Amino acid sequence: MKETNNNYCVILAGGKGRRLWPCSREEYPKQFIDFFGSGRTQLQQTYDRFARILPPENIFVNTNEAYADIVREQLPELTPIQLLAEPIHRNTAPSVAWCTRRIFNINPNANVIVVPSDQAIIGDEAFEEAVNRGFEFVAHNDYMLTIGVKPTRPEPGYGYIQMGEKVEDGVYHVRSFTEKPDRDFARVFMESGEFYWNTGMFLANARHSLECFCKILPVVIRDFDSRDDNGNYDFEAENRFVHENFPSYPNLSIDYGILEKSDNVCMMGGKFGWADLGTWxxxxxxxxxxxxxxxxxxxxxxxxxxxxxxxxxxxxxxxxxxxxxxxxxxxxxxxxxxxxxxxxxxxxxxxxxxxxxxxxxxxx
Known part of the structure; x- marks a missing residue:
């Protein structure tokens, strides 16, 4: 398998979008809305962005069962294997664990970027360069790699990543994560030069990612490997298994469950423009x-x-x-x-x- 085909994307699109209420409603949340009248919804724009970087068959979408039909309508090119629909709402750690396991069973050499579905990116070339640089790093290093961008204002509504010691050119250990500081702290963070906005995007090779999940959230990753008579992975059996067990999975974010508890977490600064479109x-x-x-x-x-x-x-x-x-x-x-x-x-x-x-x- 060509190395370029080892790169995968998981788009997280299962949130209820309540911070943009009333335009974002529980039955039809913000990721499925053409919020700005551009002709494409936030989910579709995120898909389009990565379809320019990766083979379309390597793009997966995680959502809730309540929204699965909306995803199919907006992204009819997705195959059933590329759409993972959870039976109940949980946070991002169980979602990413399930997606990573599925991708690993398709390609054990996979490198995966996980992205929210509600972001604005300015500068496609710089973004593509950062993503490809990140894939290259995690393909050869067992790290979780977050992507940060330099703050342009003291924004209290964003998370922040503090840059630590250098690992290699452009990649640094993460010293700390801070979630939504007050405005005074946000101003100190921005002026220090050590802090970046946390974009919520991160990369890892699938094998290392699953090892982290098994250590920290063993209830999410279980010994499950069902094959059919031809030795192919049985995705229908996997779906049944996950749906039966999903209610027992913890309601835990990937940031709190994995990134803040793992020693091997790095950050890379992106030179593209970025904004979270999740709040007014x-x-x-x-x-x-x-x-x-x-x-x-x-x-x-x-x-x-x-x-x-x-x-x-x-x-x-x-x-x-x-x-x-x-x-x-x-x-x-x-x-x-x-x-x-x-x-x-x-x-x-x-x-x-x-x-x-x-x-x-x-x-x-």
Whole structure:
């Protein structure tokens, strides 16, 4: 097998997307929405990005059973083997463990990059260069390799990676992970030059990755190897096995479960532009500002003495915003949200939980 065909991608697309409520809804979360009116959803754009780097058959998507039909509709080129749909919501550690095991059973020499489905990347050539450099490193080294980007602002909504000692050119040991510091700490991190934004993308060769899972999360990786009469791996038997056992898997993130507990974790700085598109505030920071520093997303709007707002309404609606500063104005279906942009990530998540308790699931 050619070495270039040993590289694989796993796109994580099973989240509920509650931080972008109400435009992201539980039945149809943000990764499946053409949020900016570009003609392609966030999932499709992520797939397109990696289809330019890898053979399409080497791109896998992990999601929840509730969204499997949406994935099939948006990415009809995926084969059943490339789509892994979990029976219940768990965090990313069990998801990555299952995907890695499947890919390893297809190709024991595989190198895997794991990526979220809700990111903006600016600079395709620089991104491709970083990904290929990462594949080359993990193919010859038993490390988990995270990708960071230099912060351009003291952003409290992102995770940070602290750069440690040099391993080789462009690759460094990770000294620490910090998840969503307050703004003052974020400013110290940015000014120090030692901290990078954590993009949530990481690479490893499949063999080493499975060894890490077996040590740290043995309940996720079990002794399972079912072959048919011709010696081919039995993916249907694997699906049945995982679905029977998935409820017992821990609700644990890959960052907390593996990366922060493993000694062999490195980081590589990417020179491409990057933004997390998972929250209203991050979208405001990432998008080009219009008059009054407002971000108007695929919406017909008339603005009067309005500053620093994020506005997204459905087609056919006219937003008339006067005298408003620093707010989110978002409508989808049966919900209109108007709330302060500052600290909106935690507030929106809290509001969604309260609405579900008080009003029921039809508004979530």
């Amino acid at each position: 505030h991050s979208i405001y920071e990432a998008r080009q500002k219009g008059d009054g520093d407002n971000v108007v997303i695929d919406t017909d709007a008339v603005l009067d003495d309005a500053h620093g707002n994020v506005i997204k309404l459905p087609k056919g609606r006219l937003a008339v915003i006067s005298g408003l500063e620093g707010y989110i104005v978002a409508e989808e279906g049966n919900v209109l949200l108007i709330c302060r942009k500052e600290d909106s990530s935690a507030n929106v998540r809290r509001l969604v939980n309260e609405i579900q308790l008080k009003k029921g699931g039809k508004f979530v």
